[in-house]
Amino acid sequence: MATDTHPSKAHAGGAGHTLRRLLLDNGALSALVVLLVAMSLLSGDFLTTQNLLNVGVQAAVTAILAFGVTFVIVSAGIDLSVGSVAALSATVLAWSATSAGVPVWLAVIIAVATGLACGFVSGALVAYGKLPSFIATLAMLSVARGLSLVISQGRPIPFPDSVSVLGDTLGGWLPVPVLVMIAMGLIAALILARTYIGRSMYAIGGNEEAARLSGLRVKKQKLAIYALSGLFAAVAGIVLASRLVSAQPQAAQGYELDAIAAVVIGGASLAGGVGKASGTLIGALILAVLRNGLNLLSVSAFWQQVVIGVVIALAVLLDTLRRKAGSGAATAGGSSAAPGGPGKGRKGAMQVGIVVVCVAAVVAAVTFFKSGSSGTTTKVGMSLSTLNNPFFVQMKEGAQAEAEAAGVDLTVTDAQNDASQQANQLENFTSSGVDSVIVNPVDSDAVGPGVRGANKADIPVVAADRGVNKAKTATLVASDNVAGGKLAAKSLADRLGGKGSIIVLQGTAGTSASRERGAGFAEGIKAYPGIKIVATQPADFDRTKGLDVMTNLLQSHPGITGVFAENDEMALGAVKALGSKAGKSVSVVGFDGTPDGLTAVEAGTLYASVAQQPKELGKIAVQNAVRAADGKKVDSMVKVPVKVVTRQNVADFS
Numbered sequence: 198m199a200t201d202t203h204p205s206k207a208h209a210g211g212a213g214h215t216l217r218r219l220l221l222d223n224g225a226l227s228a229l230v231v232l233l234v235a236m237s238l239l240s241g242d243f244l245t246t247q248n249l250l251n252v253g254v255q256a257a258v259t260a261i262l263a264f265g266v267t268f269v270i271v272s273a274g275i276d277l278s279v280g281s282v283a284a285l286s287a288t289v290l291a292w293s294a295t296s297a298g299v300p301v302w303l304a305v306i307i308a309v310a311t312g313l314a315c316g317f318v319s320g321a322l323v324a325y326g327k328l329p330s331f332i333a334t335l336a337m338l339s340v341a342r343g344l345s346l347v348i349s350q351g352r353p354i355p356f357p358d359s360v361s362v363l364g365d366t367l368g369g370w371l372p373v374p375v376l377v378m379i380a381m382g383l384i385a386a387l388i389l390a391r392t393y394i395g396r397s398m399y400a401i402g403g404n405e406e407a408a409r410l411s412g413l414r415v416k417k418q419k420l421a422i423y424a425l426s427g428l429f430a431a432v433a434g435i436v437l438a439s440r441l442v443s444a445q446p447q448a449a450q451g452y453e454l455d456a457i458a459a460v461v462i463g464g465a466s467l468a469g470g471v472g473k474a475s476g477t478l479i480g481a482l483i484l485a486v487l488r489n490g491l492n493l494l495s496v497s498a499f500w501q502q503v504v505i506g507v508v509i510a511l512a513v514l515l516d517t518l519r520r521k522a523g524s525g526a527a528t529a530g531g532s533s534a535a536p537g538g539p540g541k542g543r544k545g546a547m548q549v550g551i552v553v554v555c556v557a558a559v560v561a562a563v564t565f566f567k568s569g570s571s572g573t574t575t576k577v578g579m580s581l582s583t584l585n586n587p588f589f590v591q592m593k594e595g596a597q598a599e600a601e602a603a604g605v606d607l608t609v610t611d612a613q614n615d616a617s618q619q620a621n622q623l624e625n626f627t628s629s630g631v632d633s634v635i636v637n638p639v640d641s642d643a644v645g646p647g648v649r650g651a652n653k654a655d656i657p658v659v660a661a662d663r664g665v666n667k668a669k670t671a672t673l674v675a676s677d678n679v680a681g682g683k684l685a686a687k688s689l690a691d692r693l694g695g696k697g698s699i700i701v702l703q704g705t706a707g708t709s710a711s712r713e714r715g716a717g718f719a720e721g722i723k724a725y726p727g728i729k730i731v732a733t734q735p736a737d738f739d740r741t742k743g744l745d746v747m748t749n750l751l752q753s754h755p756g757i758t759g760v761f762a763e764n765d766e767m768a769l770g771a772v773k774a775l776g777s778k779a780g781k782s783v784s785v786v787g788f789d790g791t792p793d794g795l796t797a798v799e800a801g802t803l804y805a806s807v808a809q810q811p812k813e814l815g816k817i818a819v820q821n822a823v824r825a826a827d828g829k830k831v832d833s834m835v836k837v838p839v840k841v842v843t844r845q846n847v848a849d850f851s
Contacts, residue, residue, distance in 0.1 A: 239494055259481045264429050705735070
């Protein structure tokens, strides 16, 4: 006997069923919805128009890179070079338009062609050279990054104003990077779903041998696939440089991993044959929502990486279990597949259970690791260039100690030497309505747009250790890196009696600290014509690299008498490489006055370190940030004394 159903109930049930199926059939979308709800409940600043636009901007570069990587992963390959290709393309554009005097429109074409060429070379190595895609693109990663450093000489290059509009807004509110992301996403979706090359990607990823036997020209298709990835990387690099108003030779480091993560979170299989542009976009948004939300919630910079990794794993786990459950339902009997059957009920219960686990993980992590207190009256955001360096760790400790003593709610973030990530952090601070911001710039030019955003919101900004260009700051709290370099030169020269041969270990190419310390040392050593610099090599402010580089240089320069390292970490690496020579036949001078550096000075293996007193710097920065937030007058510059620490006065600093 037939049973009538009320039309309105049927319609409502159908709509609810459709929404439920949409979420349950798309694990990444379910995870994104869960994160949006969780962040909205945990932070009143998250679900605002300005902040959601910030999320879109922060997802744009990763998403554009990931669209290109989607082509490669769908075809069962991998592309590790996209971050470096993005940096190279932006550097080529900026250099062509400035140093080479090429018209801007032509410089843009050259930059895009650079990305295409890099992808084409990677594709040729994979298709015709028979190299695994991992190896071919790893080689291109190194080549592209090296070329960007060669072209720029390790220095940021100002970006043409006519192209920088890509990093701006339309009508003062709609971000252009979001529009570019949407446009590139539509192009990627069209290529995957409606073109011959798109169908070829799925065929090659599903079964390359079968695709070849069916008449598909696999080698030529791979050339096109990797070239498309390079093209999308070039566009991403241009958008990134536009946001920073400068081409950074070290930009987009590690972005290839974010791009791959976005593709996989979006439902693509690393085995090939599966993937969609819409899923990739959702994956990129998940990463952006996580970073944005954790910044707003004042989660410790160290724990943010842990939380992000756990949530990414949960998102992929949700999708994996969904697929397995779907396969189980498909193989079950007819009664299980029927609407409302036990198979559907078990599957739905499992999906709900996984979503609950995801929500619980996010809420628990944020609640447990959230720093600061909600009862304070002054909120200060602090963006440090990196926390992978003892100097900046000490700066953070000094700032936190002062904030705790003054009852200030201080949120510290780690830009990881990434100017783009620092721009995102400044946007997050601005949208969350902090009372003042402390920024230790990755690059003085690139931080300008983010600081100008804070200026528009009438949020005072304090620059720490490094200045900010083309934006207003309440004060600069810093020691003079150039003066410190000169002191290091004088100290080493006096130790050597004005004669000898020395090696200089440079910091990360492109950073202002390395440029300024190196320039000060070079200027100071000119006063001693009897001292010759026999080698200058970068070791990226890293102790291990300092050890390796110094070991290599000693093979060709065994008779050196002195070493200047632009920070204590590299100096300690050099001391290790020198062994028994350190402090005896070879004098080593470092920079920063870190605890390990001072211990080495006390032991005599490190002759001297130029101490900047980073804890004092962090303390004074917080004091001035609070004064600026209260509307009190602060000096335009506050100098923290720089001193040379030797064995004779090290006790005063220890």
